[in-house]
Amino acid sequence: MKPAEFLTDTHALLGDRARLAIMATLVASKEPIDFTTLLDSVNLTKGNLSAHAKKLEDAKLIRVKKEFVDRKPRTTYVCTDRGRNEIDNYLSKVEELLRHTKLKC
């Protein structure tokens, strides 16, 4: 794979490490994950998690559900099929890119 292809063939939003971490967490779970759990998992500030999640949602890589549980708001996130595909693709392309190059030296 040419390095240039890596840029054209992967989703730009996944370039950010924080978002990659978010996606990795969500992909790993069949169950929806709530804001607080996700926050703990990726270790961002609340503001940042909120903002990154919104971008991922806008790109339809994740889906968000907002509801009240025990009279309190709860936001949960799940990975969409598209999200799964994109993350899968991203990780394997990175691996391909780097592994490929490592072999040569």
Place this chain on the structure above:
Amino acid sequence: MKPAEFLTDTHALLGDRARLAIMATLVASKEPIDFTTLLDSVNLTKGNLSAHAKKLEDAKLIRVKKEFVDRKPRTTYVCTDRGRNEIDNYLSKVEELLRHTKLKC
């Protein structure tokens, strides 16, 4: 591995896809690679390549040599040992992440 560790354990500069592509190209080659060749390899604009390369240089992930050849300026880039290590580490973290996400779904 918790996804959060991915953030703390990998070099922030490598998060950017363009820089990853640059590094991949350089890691793959023992020989120094010149600006134009690199430009073709990663398919960025000249300005972007210049700017990204400068960051990688500042972080000592790559080393830059400037000289005149055939009366023309030539800038060449090589990956430093540190760069190699960081890429190496990045790759193994991605692999871990990949394995982790694939297994569960």
Place this chain on the structure above:
DNA sequence: ATAGACCAGTTTGTAATTTAAACCTGTTTG
């Protein structure tokens, strides 16, 4: 019943980053 602390997020303002276009220095070509 009311103040105060807390929970679950969102919004906001600033700082840092990215990007592409314009620019610069010298060289080759017509």
Place this chain on the structure above:
DNA sequence: CAAACAGGTTTAAATTACAAACTGGTCTAT
């Protein structure tokens, strides 16, 4: 000599990221 080209760098505008401040509501103690 003028125009085009090579090899980059600088810049200014736009985007993005970040943490602090805020919102809306709940719980606790008084």
